[in-house]
Structure formats: structure tokens, C-alpha cells
Amino acid sequence: QWTPDAFVETTIAALQEKLGNDKVVLALSGGVDSSVAAILLHKAIGKNLHCIFVDNGLLRKDEYEAVLEQYKHLGLNIKGVDAKDRFLSQLAGVKDPELKRKAIGRVFIEVFDDEAHLVQDVKWLAQGTIYPDVIESVSVKGPSATIKSHHNVGGLPDFMKLQVVEPLNTLFKDEVRRVGRSLGLEDFIIGRHPFPGPGLAIRILGEVTADKVAILQEADAIYINNLKEAGLYDKVWQAGAIFLPVQSVGVMGDERTYENVICLRAVESVDGMTADWCHLPYNILAKISNEIINKVKGINRVVYDISSKPPATIEWE
Ligand code: XMP
Structure with missing residues (x-):
């Protein structure tokens, strides 16, 4: 019978056997998977x-600072790299979701490769790939059906010549969480919703700009904080705000406004392969909507996504 404690014990022994005294590099994302992989390693x-x-x-x-702090606190040998401008400049003018993913994947590999080269004699690349990532990236391929290329699977450039170690690639998400708890990881990391590698870039439909990122960050923070305050965050599998490239007319005081729309998405799921939209209480939605419209400059309308997967996907891009 599978238990997290037994998994931890056998995996640590197997990793020690496999890696010996070799050096390993790992890209942390702030998410559950890469964090659990890091702690195991x-x-x-x-x-x-x-x-x-x-x-x-x-x-x-504020995610970067908070998560980096948390990782340091856990004792990890970690380096934070500010590459904001490199990513944003490569996204300028890019509208197509797959091209955005490709640009982000490419810059990520460049940045990561620069950093990995600074580690002398590194032999291995560790990844927090979990079982559904493996399945989806295999099954989804096909001429007409490249639904979404998950850039964090198998994205190893030849020139790095590293062997790959993926300690979680037989586990489902709930098992990864159980392993994380058994390793003593706090809820701040274990309990967090899944977040896509390309981040807010695929929650800003169309072209990504620094201004849109800033607006979406504010709206998303209001949304997530309200879910936490209402005790709903842990009941939802994944939630996030989406910046729609649509302007609509509104009225603020005596003034007519013509601003963008934020869509709220919250789903229930087991593994992200299928998902139902969450029936969030109307009073909470009302509070979030008011707060976003009143506090976030550039937004005058908030809508709620009531589509399930399939046929919709969780992300809009
Ligand atoms: P979809 O939108 O395909 O999302 O229903 C299913 C789950 O996968 C996440 N997702 C991604 N994760 N890179 C990632 O690391 C991606 O390109 C990507 N696209 C979607 C999504 O957030 C959800 O949890």
C-alpha cells in the first residue's frame, strides 16, 4: 500500500544511490510540485x-519575494534571478497563446542555462514533473490537437547535456501534496492552487504589457485574498483572474468610463484534466467585484466564468 512516508523514505534512498556526490540544478517555480521535488532532493x-x-x-x-523568503527559510541552497525585463521584452507584440508560451519557454531556458553554467560540474537537471504532466504532454500532441504545450515538460536543450531526474513523475497532485505534508512543508506552499508556468501571460488575453500585468496582479490579489478571508480558498482547486482585451462602457460618478473587463475563474477538479466551475456564493462575488472595480484603475466591469472542462479549458489561453 502506498503511503507518503514510505514514498519519502524509498525516494530519498533511491536519489542518494542515483546521484551520489553529483551536483543537481533545479528550477523552482513557487508551485507545489517543484517545491516538493526540491525538498526531497x-x-x-x-x-x-x-x-x-x-x-x-x-x-x-508579491509572490516572488514571499516565496523566495520561504525557500530560504527552508534551508534550500537557492538563488533568485530577476529576469522580468528579459521576459517582457520578448513578449512585446506577441498575441498568440502558443507563441507566448514558446517565447516564455525560450527565455526561461536561456536564463536558466546562464545560471546553470555558473554551477561548476553540474551533472543533473531535476524537474518537478508529475504524472498528469507526462500524460497530457504525450496524449495532447498531434497535428491538429496541440492543445497547449506545457513548456515545463521535457524542455531540455541539447547543449546542456544534463541527465534528468524527476522524483515525482509517478504521482498525482493529491499524492504530491501528501508527500509535501509528510516532509513538513507548510500550507503556504502545499495548499496553494496550481499556477501555470507561463503565469499571468496566459491570463492576459492577447498582447502582454507591463501595465496589464500590474492591473491583473492587483485584481487577482483582491480576488484571492477575499477567497482566503471567506474560508473558500482551500475549497477551490484553482482560482485566478483573467484580463480580457475588451473595453466596455461604465459610469463612475458623473463620468462615462471606457475600460477593461476582468473575468474571475474558479474551478473544482481532481487533477486538472476535467473541471467544474465553482458555485461561489453571490455575496462573496459581489464583494470581490465591488472591490476590484473601486480599487483597480483601468477596470470597470467584472464577470464570472461559468464554463466547465471539457469543453472549456481551465485557462483561457
Ligand atoms: P487547462 O487550461 O489546459 O489547464 O485546462 C489545466 C491545468 O494546467 C495548467 N496549465 C499549464 N501549466 N504550463 C503549465 O505549467 C502551461 O502552459 C499550462 N497551461 C495550462 C492550468 O493552470 C491548469 O492547472
């Missing part, structure tokens, strides 16, 4: 694990 090989946490400028509000 840290327990197995200590300082030989070199973690790199890239600020792509597409994270949630």
Missing part, C-alpha cells in the same frame, strides 16, 4: 542541490 543530497528561482515578471502580486 535537499533531504537526499543537501547543498549539492542548486535551486534557481526565476522572476519572470508574470507571477502573482
